[in-house]
Amino acid sequence: xxxxxxxxxxxxxxxxxxxxxxxxxxxxxxxxxxxxxxxxxxxxxxxxxxxxxxxxxxxxxxxxxxxxxxxxxxxxxxxxxxxxxxxxxxxxxxxxxxxxxxxxxxxxxxxxxxxxxxxxxxxxxxxxxxxxxxxxxxxxxxxxxxxxxxxxxxxxxxxxxxxxxxxxxxxxxxxxxxxxxxxxxxxxxxxxxxxxxxxxxxxxxxxxxxxxxxxxxxxxxxxxxxxxxxxxxxxxxxxxx
Numbered sequence: 001x002x003x004x005x006x007x008x009x010x011x012x013x014x015x016x017x018x019x020x021x022x023x024x025x026x027x028x029x030x031x032x033x034x035x036x037x038x039x040x041x042x043x044x045x046x047x048x049x050x051x052x053x054x055x056x057x058x059x060x061x062x063x064x065x066x067x068x069x070x071x072x073x074x075x076x077x078x079x080x081x082x083x084x085x086x087x088x089x090x091x092x093x094x095x096x097x098x099x100x101x102x103x104x105x106x107x108x109x110x111x112x113x114x115x116x117x118x119x120x121x122x123x124x125x126x127x128x129x130x131x132x133x134x135x136x137x138x139x140x141x142x143x144x145x146x147x148x149x150x151x152x153x154x155x156x157x158x159x160x161x162x163x164x165x166x167x168x169x170x171x172x173x174x175x176x177x178x179x180x181x182x183x184x185x186x187x188x189x190x191x192x193x194x195x196x197x198x199x200x201x202x203x204x205x206x207x208x209x210x211x212x213x214x215x216x217x218x219x220x221x222x223x224x225x226x227x228x229x230x231x232x233x234x235x236x237x238x239x240x241x
Contacts, residue, residue, distance in 0.1 A: 015053050018043055022064040026105035031061050062120050069124045072098050073131035080139055084207050085183055085216035087139055092179040099164045107168055110161055132157045140203060148197045152189045159185055184220040
């Protein structure tokens with residue numbers, strides 16, 4: 001609750017305040033469930049004044065989404081130094097920070113709905129995905145990706161998104177485990193693609209060459225190696241019997 005004399009805000013300052021208030025409300029409930037009256041009350045102004053700055057809730061939502069999209073895209077920015085596994089793990093930590101802070105809004109954004117169905121909002125969602133894709137390519141030091149590498153990276157970005165949405169529904173898996181698992185998923189996608197493509201094999205060898213034994217990718221190798229003694233190997237001639 002605010003007290004004392006209200007300070008008169010300039011146009012841009014008031015707009016930014018309303019965007020911040022809307023983002024906070026959207027972080028706790030789906031945008032479809034938040035009314036202009038609630039936004040006005042939270043901002044300490046009248047409903048008509050909200051419409052003075054934004055024509056309607058859709059335009060305010062798009063402005064809030066623009067800020068959120070820029071912030072989410074920034075979570076994928078990481079200095080290209082050190083092992084890739086550690087870099088991706090830090091990226092996933094920041095990504096899940098955002099998901100944790102903006103749960104219902106993040107879910108509504110990615111799943112779609114009446115408040116997020118415009119071409120403008122869909123374009124902003126695609127911008128976030130594209131920014132994440134380009135950041136991963138930058139980490140791999142690849143300017144012109146092959147078709148297989150593009151498939152690996154875009155599939156992984158989509159997997160991170162869907163994993164976050166599933167995690168929000170009950171948070172039944174510890175967040176830290178999912179962050180590490182997603183880094184492992186990237187390595188697994190790259191490894192499977194490398195089995196089919198020489199260029200991908202070269203990229204994977206380059207990645208693993210810089211990875212320490214105690215890093216995320218080393219951890220994955222150790223986990224898989226621990227499973228080998230438990231498996232019953234099937235020889236080629238046995239498959240034919």
